[in-house]
Amino acid sequence: MLDEALSRLVSLRHGNPHSLLGAHPTADGGIVVRVFRPEAFRVEIEALGARHRLEPRSDHPGLFEGRLPGSTVPTDLVHVEYPG
Secondary structure (H helix, E strand, O other): OHHHHHHHHHOOOOOOHHHOOEEEEOOOOOEEEEEEOOOOOEEEEEEOOEEEEEEEOOOOOOEEEEEEOOOOOOOOOEEEEOOO
């Protein structure tokens, strides 16, 4: 079900993209962060006193995702690097 929703997101057909994007608690007590930046080659989030790299999802181009420890949803900075 998540893969279908992510496919709709990257094809710009999802009715509520913020339900998938940003930081969200996970069932196992962590935090997942998703960012959609189609032209980017690197995305990092600055949270919990450090930078955490979000990995590109090969199955959904332009989508970057990472898990953070703890259960506090970060509201810190996102750093995005584009070619050139």
